[in-house]
Amino acid sequence: MAENTNSPTSIPDNTSSPTTRILGWVTLAGLALLVIFAFFVSPEDSRQTADGTIIGQFDAVRLLYIHVPSAVFAYVSFSITGLGSIIYLWRRTRWWDHVAHASAEIGVIFCGITLLTGIIWGRPVWNTWWEWGDVRLVTTLLLFLIFVGYLAFRAVPNEPHRQARNASILAIVGALNIPVVNRSVEWWENRTLHQRSTLADLKIEDETLLTLMIGFAVFALLFLWLLVHRFRVAWLSKEAAEAGLEQALAERRAEASSSSGAEVSGSSRAEASSSVEARS
Amino acid sequence: MIAPLRAVALIAGKDLRIELRSRVVFNHVLPFAVLVLILFGFALDADSDALSSFAPGLFWVAVLLAALLAIGRSFALERADGALDSFRLANISPVAVFAGKALAVFVQLLVLEVVLGIGIVVFYGASLEKPGLLVVAGVLAAAGIASAGTLYGVVASQLAVRETILPLLLLPVLAPVLIGATRAFGDAFGTVAVNGWSWLGLLGAFALVYTTFGALVFGPLLEEG
Numbered sequence: 001m002a003e004n005t006n007s008p009t010s011i012p013d014n015t016s017s018p019t020t021r022i023l024g025w026v027t028l029a030g031l032a033l034l035v036i037f038a039f040f041v042s043p044e045d046s047r048q049t050a051d052g053t054i055i056g057q058f059d060a061v062r063l064l065y066i067h068v069p070s071a072v073f074a075y076v077s078f079s080i081t082g083l084g085s086i087i088y089l090w091r092r093t094r095w096w097d098h099v100a101h102a103s104a105e106i107g108v109i110f111c112g113i114t115l116l117t118g119i120i121w122g123r124p125v126w127n128t129w130w131e132w133g134d135v136r137l138v139t140t141l142l143l144f145l146i147f148v149g150y151l152a153f154r155a156v157p158n159e160p161h162r163q164a165r166n167a168s169i170l171a172i173v174g175a176l177n178i179p180v181v182n183r184s185v186e187w188w189e190n191r192t193l194h195q196r197s198t199l200a201d202l203k204i205e206d207e208t209l210l211t212l213m214i215g216f217a218v219f220a221l222l223f224l225w226l227l228v229h230r231f232r233v234a235w236l237s238k239e240a241a242e243a244g245l246e247q248a249l250a251e252r253r254a255e256a257s258s259s260s261g262a263e264v265s266g267s268s269r270a271e272a273s274s275s276v277e278a279r280s
Numbered sequence: 281m282i283a284p285l286r287a288v289a290l291i292a293g294k295d296l297r298i299e300l301r302s303r304v305v306f307n308h309v310l311p312f313a314v315l316v317l318i319l320f321g322f323a324l325d326a327d328s329d330a331l332s333s334f335a336p337g338l339f340w341v342a343v344l345l346a347a348l349l350a351i352g353r354s355f356a357l358e359r360a361d362g363a364l365d366s367f368r369l370a371n372i373s374p375v376a377v378f379a380g381k382a383l384a385v386f387v388q389l390l391v392l393e394v395v396l397g398i399g400i401v402v403f404y405g406a407s408l409e410k411p412g413l414l415v416v417a418g419v420l421a422a423a424g425i426a427s428a429g430t431l432y433g434v435v436a437s438q439l440a441v442r443e444t445i446l447p448l449l450l451l452p453v454l455a456p457v458l459i460g461a462t463r464a465f466g467d468a469f470g471t472v473a474v475n476g477w478s479w480l481g482l483l484g485a486f487a488l489v490y491t492t493f494g495a496l497v498f499g500p501l502l503e504e505g
Contacts, residue, residue, distance in 0.1 A: 089500075145452040152448055156439050162504065167433050167498050170413065170449065173431070180489070184456035184482055204468050 015232035023225050030218035037211040038065040045208070060124045065211050067117040070110045071140070077107025077223065078147060082175035085168035094238065097164040100171060101154055102230035105148050106223060111144040138185045139178065146174040160238070176249035284376045291372075291380025296387060296430050298357055304348055305388050313346035313392055313495050317399045328405055335406035336465035336472075340458050342396055343389065344425070348447050350430040354381055355437035364434075364502055374499035378430060382494065386426035393418050409470040413477060417464035420483035424457045424490060431494040456486055 016024070048058035084100030101146075103160060118137065119129050131137060150170050153165065299305055320338045324330045331338070358364045367377050371452070397414075400406045408414060429450060436446040460482040467476025 076428070119427060142452050142455050145448075149445070149448040151453065152445060153435070153439075156445065158439065159504075162438070165500060166438070169501065170435065173493060173497075175490070176493070177456075180456050180482075184459045187479075187482070188459045257321055 012192070015229045015236065019202070020225060020228050021222065023228070025223050027218065027221040030214070030221055034065060034211070034214050034218045037207075037214050038062050039225065042207040042211040057121075057125050060121050061208070063117045063121040065215040067114060067121060068212060069215040071114040073139075073219045073223045074107050074110035074114055074143075077103045078143065080173060080227075081107060081147075081150075081171050085171040088164060089172075092161075094160075094191045095165065097168065098231050098234040099227075100168065100240070101234055102227055104150055104154075104171065105230055106226045106252070108144065108147050108151060110219075110223075111140065114145060115141060135182060135186045139182045142181050142237060143174075143178055146172075146177065150174060160241075281371045282376075287372045287376035288379045288383060289453045290379060291309040291367075291497055292383035292387070295357060295381065295468055299388065304353055305392075306393065308344035309346050309353070309388075310392060310395055311351045312349065313342050313396055314399055316342040316345055317396065319401055321403060326442070331404040335404040336469055337398050337435060337458075337462045339396055339465060340421070340461050342399075342498035343393060343421075343449065344458060346396075346453060347385075347389060347425050347429055348366075350385055350392070350440045351433040351444060351450070352436075352443060354385050354430070355433045355442070359437065368502060374502050375495045377502070378427075378434075378498035379492050381433075382426045382430040382491070385429060386422050389422040389426055390419070393422060406471075408468065410468040410476065413464060413480075414468040415482060416480055417461055417468065417476065420480060420484075420487055421457050421464075423462035424483060425454060427487060427490040428453055428457075429493050431490060431501075433495070434498065456482060460486070476500050 042062070042065075043060035044056070044058045046058055048053050048054050080103040081100045084096045084103060088096040088100060096159050118140075122131065148168065153170055154167050156163075158166075313443065317338065320342075320379045321331060321334040322332075322363035324334070362428070364377075368374075397418075432446060436442040436449060439445060458496070460479040463472070463474055464476040467474050467479075
């Protein structure tokens with residue numbers, strides 16, 4: 001019984017491992033490299049039209065090195081959440097539930113970065129902070145709010161399995177709703193300001209393309225690093241909750257066996273129960 | 281075991297009978313919805329041109345806000361004495377529980393829409409041009425709101441924070457209904473030059489998807505753990 005009461009100390013007190021530490025340093029170096037490329041190596045966006053006027057996004061183009069990768073990885077995160085939720089409902093393993101939860105949290109942060117950088121970029125380039133007629137903008141905002149709701153739901157204390165199951169259903173319904181939202185917004189205004197993807201036909205220049213590629217690689221590393229750590233936090237909090245319960249049970253049993261042998265004084269009983277309360 | 285269709289009728293009938301006797305939706309939610317229309321009037325500075333041209337959208341925002349209360353009420357009925365568990369004990373299929381609850385909300389939403397429809401004609405000076413489109417759009421949108429609302433309502437009802445979390449979970453999901461129904465009503469009231477009938481497909485598809493999905497997942501949602 002005595003070793004049982006020590007079980008919380010067997011849970012590690014941090015979420016890093018040699019591999020994730022290396023991953024973390026590589027990500028940090030990558031972010032530094034991205035900053036150098038985004039601000040110093042890549043040129044500003046400008047070109048001359050036939051009549052001699054200079055047009056373009058100028059320095060605002062530098063925001064896209066964050067905006068585009070974070071948008072892509074926000075959608076990747078929510079896809080992983082949807083996938084993890086389906087697998088959770090199918091296999092009922094907590095592992096996938098933690099993946100879904102961790103990925104949604106990162107997705108909401110990336111989605112928030114996407115919206116924020118998009119709004120700041122829109123002001124100089126589109127001459128407006130927000131454009132209601134843009135399908136991708138409105139869809140992304142609704143996606144963001146749906147997953148803010150998902151996280152709010154997960155933050156409310158609930159019986160673990162019920163919470164995991166209901167959250168999975170919410171995530172799947174939320175993900176399924178996205179094409180419907182997209183279609184409806186598209187029909188609603190039937191116009192879009194958004195840049196069409198210029199990656200495919202390689203219209204953007206060499207350094208710009210290279211910087212964007214660095215952005216994608218760095219965000220992939222950042223996503224992976226955050227996912228692993230967030231997953232470990234979720235796993236540890238589950239372990240801690242279970243260990244806490246076991247410990248309380250063990251204390252109760254110890255109390256029962258000692259009171260059957262000899263009379264337990266009122267004060268030690270009160271101490272035992274208050275220590276359980278403090279832990280819970 | 282009660283035949284599924286009979287169970288649906290019994291559950292919807294029970295909810296509507298409780299409503300007829302307690303008059304909570306009639307006495308609280310309906311006046312609230314009318315009040316929302318009045319507040320829009322104040323907010324838009326009683327500009328009659330603006331009010332009549334935005335009448336369809338304001339109507340649907342009022343419906344959505346009132347629907348949140350009606351859905352919350354629908355599940356408040358089941359909270360006492362573990363009534364949702366009693367459905368399972370009585371061997372009533374979860375699909376029937378979902379359909380019955382959604383049907384009762386649907387009927388109440390239709391009544392709400394009629395009253396608010398009169399409201400926008402009276403207060404905002406909206407003039408009806410296509411009554412057929414109005415009726416079909418109103419029915420399809422109510423069906424979509426009722427089924428999605430019942431699905432999210434049961435998820436929220438199991439939490440202590442049900443009142444504050446339901447709007448956050450439900451309203452983003454209902455965005456397509458608000459867009460589609462506002463467009464269809466805009467055509468019916470002649471405030472926008474669009475073909476309102478083309479929006480009925482979206483409203484119908486939304487209602488169909490959420491009714492199917494609600495029926496599929498309601499069983500697991502009712503279970504413990």
